[in-house]
Amino acid sequence: MATAQVRLGAQPAGAEVARPARSLWADAWITFTRDRLAVAGLAVLVLLSVAVLVGPVLWKQTAIDFSRALQGPSLDHPFGVDDLGRDLLARVLEGGRVSIAVGITAVLLAVALGTAIGAVAGYYSWLDNPLMRITDLFLSLPVLPLLLVLIYLFREALQLALGAQLGVFIMIVGVIGILNWMPVARLVRASFLSLKQREFVEAARCVGSPDGRIIFRHILPNVLSPVLVAATIGVGAAIITESTLSFLGLGFPSDTPTWGRLLFDAVNYLDIAPHWAIFPGLAIFLIVLSVNFIGDGLRDALDPRRKI
Amino acid sequence: MGTRYWYKAFAVAAISGLVLAACAQGGPAATTAPTAAATATAAPTVASARGTGGDLKILYWQAPTILNPHQATGTKDNDASRLMIEPIAAWGPDGKPFPVLAAEVPTVENGGVTKDLKTVTWKLKSGVKWSDGSAFSADDAAFTYTYQCDPKSATSTDGGCADVASVTAPNATTLVVTYKNPQPFFWLWGVGTSYGVLQKTQFSGCVGEKAKDCPANLKPIGTGPYKLREFKPGDVVLYDLNENYRDPNKPFFKSVTFKGGGDAPSAARAVCQTGDIDFGWNLQVEAAVLRPMVEAADSKCAVSPQFGVLERIHINFADPSASLGAKRSEPDTKHPFFSDINVRKAVAMAANRTAVAEQLYGKYGGVPVCNVVVIPESFVSKNTASLDTCKYDLVAAEKLLQDNGWVKGADGVRAKGGVRLEITYQTSTNAVRQKTQDIIKADLEKIGFKVTLKNAPASTFFTNTSPDGANKFFADLEEFASGQEPDPYGTLLGYTCDERAGSANNWNKGNYSRYCNPEYDKQFQIVRTETDPAKRQAAAVAANDILIKDAVVIPLVNRVAPTADGASKLLKGHQTSAFDSSLWDIANWSK
Numbered sequence: 027m028a029t030a031q032v033r034l035g036a037q038p039a040g041a042e043v044a045r046p047a048r049s050l051w052a053d054a055w056i057t058f059t060r061d062r063l064a065v066a067g068l069a070v071l072v073l074l075s076v077a078v079l080v081g082p083v084l085w086k087q088t089a090i091d092f093s094r095a096l097q098g099p100s101l102d103h104p105f106g107v108d109d110l111g112r113d114l115l116a117r118v119l120e121g122g123r124v125s126i127a128v129g130i131t132a133v134l135l136a137v138a139l140g141t142a143i144g145a146v147a148g149y150y151s152w153l154d155n156p157l158m159r160i161t162d163l164f165l166s167l168p169v170l171p172l173l174l175v176l177i178y179l180f181r182e183a184l185q186l187a188l189g190a191q192l193g194v195f196i197m198i199v200g201v202i203g204i205l206n207w208m209p210v211a212r213l214v215r216a217s218f219l220s221l222k223q224r225e226f227v228e229a230a231r232c233v234g235s236p237d238g239r240i241i242f243r244h245i246l247p248n249v250l251s252p253v254l255v256a257a258t259i260g261v262g263a264a265i266i267t268e269s270t271l272s273f274l275g276l277g278f279p280s281d282t283p284t285w286g287r288l289l290f291d292a293v294n295y296l297d298i299a300p301h302w303a304i305f306p307g308l309a310i311f312l313i314v315l316s317v318n319f320i321g322d323g324l325r326d327a328l329d330p331r332r333k334i
Numbered sequence: 335m336g337t338r339y340w341y342k343a344f345a346v347a348a349i350s351g352l353v354l355a356a357c358a359q360g361g362p363a364a365t366t367a368p369t370a371a372a373t374a375t376a377a378p379t380v381a382s383a384r385g386t387g388g389d390l391k392i393l394y395w396q397a398p399t400i401l402n403p404h405q406a407t408g409t410k411d412n413d414a415s416r417l418m419i420e421p422i423a424a425w426g427p428d429g430k431p432f433p434v435l436a437a438e439v440p441t442v443e444n445g446g447v448t449k450d451l452k453t454v455t456w457k458l459k460s461g462v463k464w465s466d467g468s469a470f471s472a473d474d475a476a477f478t479y480t481y482q483c484d485p486k487s488a489t490s491t492d493g494g495c496a497d498v499a500s501v502t503a504p505n506a507t508t509l510v511v512t513y514k515n516p517q518p519f520f521w522l523w524g525v526g527t528s529y530g531v532l533q534k535t536q537f538s539g540c541v542g543e544k545a546k547d548c549p550a551n552l553k554p555i556g557t558g559p560y561k562l563r564e565f566k567p568g569d570v571v572l573y574d575l576n577e578n579y580r581d582p583n584k585p586f587f588k589s590v591t592f593k594g595g596g597d598a599p600s601a602a603r604a605v606c607q608t609g610d611i612d613f614g615w616n617l618q619v620e621a622a623v624l625r626p627m628v629e630a631a632d633s634k635c636a637v638s639p640q641f642g643v644l645e646r647i648h649i650n651f652a653d654p655s656a657s658l659g660a661k662r663s664e665p666d667t668k669h670p671f672f673s674d675i676n677v678r679k680a681v682a683m684a685a686n687r688t689a690v691a692e693q694l695y696g697k698y699g700g701v702p703v704c705n706v707v708v709i710p711e712s713f714v715s716k717n718t719a720s721l722d723t724c725k726y727d728l729v730a731a732e733k734l735l736q737d738n739g740w741v742k743g744a745d746g747v748r749a750k751g752g753v754r755l756e757i758t759y760q761t762s763t764n765a766v767r768q769k770t771q772d773i774i775k776a777d778l779e780k781i782g783f784k785v786t787l788k789n790a791p792a793s794t795f796f797t798n799t800s801p802d803g804a805n806k807f808f809a810d811l812e813e814f815a816s817g818q819e820p821d822p823y824g825t826l827l828g829y830t831c832d833e834r835a836g837s838a839n840n841w842n843k844g845n846y847s848r849y850c851n852p853e854y855d856k857q858f859q860i861v862r863t864e865t866d867p868a869k870r871q872a873a874a875v876a877a878n879d880i881l882i883k884d885a886v887v888i889p890l891v892n893r894v895a896p897t898a899d900g901a902s903k904l905l906k907g908h909q910t911s912a913f914d915s916s917l918w919d920i921a922n923w924s925k
Binding site: 089090092095096174178182190279291295298 | 599619620622623626656689693765768769771772773775776786787788789794800801802
């Protein structure tokens with residue numbers, strides 16, 4: 027704030043009063059908007075999200091038609107068609123709904139879980155050992171057999187309780203989230219361990235701040251940047267994991283065209299109909315890249331040490 | 335895991351892309367290839383001498399893990415052992431036994447089979463030797479029966495054991511098979527890939543509980559054209575020529591490399607595009623991918639399909655509703671709407687088998703079919719083509735439902751008395767099957783069904799334990815395929831009342847549809863016991879027709895059998911038999 031006051035002081039008298047004080051978030055937003063790549067990423071993410079939300083309502087060409095099987099992009103079918111003659115633009119738009127929702131929700135869950143466990147383990151040293159052993163346990167679990175067990179135990183029940191689509195969605199988001207929080211927890215714990223020895227935390231403790239306030243107000247903002255980077259990488263991984271599950275028949279029903287599913291279907295046709303793989307691949311590429319840029323921008327914007 | 339698969343897929347695609355590009359540019363090279371092939375075919379006699387060929391390269395995209403056919407867990411194991419372990423006779427391409435260790439095939443006419451069809455006497459070749467130089471005798475074959483049919487040996491080939499009373503060897507070249515009942519299909523024991531003859535000396539310590547862990551399972555001695563050099567389970571088998579093989583001119587190749595692993599598309603590329611491999615097993619690849627590979631001007635492979643595996647959809651006659659709890663899909667429950675024949679018929683009429691066969695399977699994959707018995711020719715019904723359940727007609731299907739009180743609701747789903755036509759349609763995980771589901775689903779939804787698709791990995795789907803499995807059939811429709819024997823007995827058995835799968839038999843019986851019709855059982859009894867071939871044939875056709883008229887099962891595609899193998903164009907002497915292993919005649923192969 028000191029530098030800001032110096033700058034403000036240099037301005038003509040009177041202007042100082044007119045300018046309202048900036049909050050942490052407003053400040054972050056201004057820093058964020060200065061990062062062009064981050065803004066571009068946000069624009070692409072918003073654009074893609076709007077497209078997959080509105081697109082399937084406007085572009086309805088899902089019928090099977092063998093007479094046009096494997097045709098490349100044309101005016102009628104901008105993304106071309108697949109081997110059953112289904113329009114790929116329609117399928118990419120429809121699949122995007124599931125893929126984006128799964129990617130983002132699963133990562134939010136993983137980050138929330140990981141941050142909570144990492145923070146508690148890092149701050150309370152008596153909980154450190156048990157929590158980290160649980161983290162090790164989760165890291166050493168063989169993923170595929172565990173998925174099989176989880177899915178057989180909960181799929182039916184969830185589908186009965188929440189309906190076929192939503193049940194599978196919750197299950198997949200849950201499974202991906204539960205299997206991906208461990209790296210975040212380790213990152214957060216490590217940062218907590220080093221930060222809680224620092225003077226500003228000791229100072230906060232001296233003035234009598236309760237634990238909750240120290241954790242959320244003083245330490246957490248400082249560990250946000252590594253968490254955000256981990257989260258942005260996680261979105262891409264979650265989209266790919268979802269496609270693995272679909273491929274094994276454990277995910278969404280095979281006629282739900284998620285991006286990963288479209289890619290798997292297209293693999294064998296790479297030399298005959300490359301367009302089939304290019305467009306869903308491009309969509310995954312764009313979403314992962316834009317989320318990464320946003321993550322970078324957020325890291326810079328929220329890092330308290332980088333404030334001018 | 336998913337990522338690694340991706341890298342591999344892209345690598346294969348990239349490499350084959352490069353190869354394609356290289357071939358496209360190399361104009362002169364492409365034109366010289368046919369000339370070289372032509373000179374090779376001009377001199378076939380030179381090629382037939384023993385051991386003059388180099389290394390024969392075989393690729394199976396599933397890797398063998400054991401070399402004893404009786405402990406095999408899959409076709410890959412059976413086939414890998416077939417180079418060494420031979421049966422008494424093989425199933426030839428015509429569906430008749432082809433003598434291997436036998437000198438001739440016993441029939442009623444030549445006196446080898448008694449008039450009551452209970453005793454079959456096989457005359458075996460004399461002078462046959464095992465690859466270790468010791469003499470082969472009928473005693474080895476009789477021992478194989480003891481080994482195979484001891485329940486404690488837990489063999490995977492004991493299917494015929496229930497019908498056989500004894501197998502004895504009166505002398506070194508005579509083998510007598512006695513059945514418990516008159517056996518119209520009297521070649522049951524001894525012919526084909528399940529009846530490979532083991533060496534008694536090597537396996538006599540391996541009968542019963544010791545069978546599974548017997549060291550000989552990994553290095554068996556056989557009478558076949560090749561003998562084992564090295565076996566890495568789950569990876570590769572290396573063979574050398576067997577000097578003691580009975581035909582002095584065979585085999586042509588000095589050694590064989592039997593490589594396992596990869597997937598069907600990469601196997602197809604290896605045999606058709608790069609030509610690295612001489613023989614690729616089971617090219618189960620979508621028609622649009624396989625066809626350009628096989629038919630390309632510079633293609634290095636040929637595929638000659640023989641059909642005989644029926645891909646079909648079973649309709650569930652039992653009630654799969656989850657609300658039934660433990661009673662779910664038990665044979666004594668009744669399906670809420672498939673108990674109405676008109677609904678079943680409507681489903682059958684909405685099955686576009688021509689589209690499935692032509693678009694997904696193609697000419698190297700399968701042909702549309704509307705019979706339950708699809709081979710051999712003499713047992714195939716010619717009455718079904720005109721039936722309404724065999725004609726794809728959405729308008730008629732819709733009318734049938736409408737006329738019988740199934741009326742469309744606001745959401746387009748038909749219902750009657752509160753029962754909605756909501757279907758779960760399950761199958762195993764496989765790209766072609768999921769596309770079949772897409773096609774069938776689209777049509778069913780047009781006529782007023784609501785369809786939910788479900789698929790499970792093959793290892794889960796084909797078990798009697800999984801709730802997602804074919805046996806438990808906790809769904810309304812399910813799709814899969816199975817091969818057929820040269821006799822329709824086994825195929826027809828799977829629709830009789832006694833064979834209905836349920837918890838009482840641990841879901842292990844073959845009637846997954848839980849269909850039960852006394853009229854059908856009557857025809858089946860004739861197939862089981864009748865000794866007059868003409869009457870038996872008529873009964874088999876009648877039984878087949880009942881299943882189609884009653885819309886019990888919806889046949890889709892007559893697929894290639896045993897598998898759509900790709901053979902290098904240079905490979906000669908190779909013949910496909912729909913009823914036996916892909917490698918049944920490997921002794922005759924040459925280049």
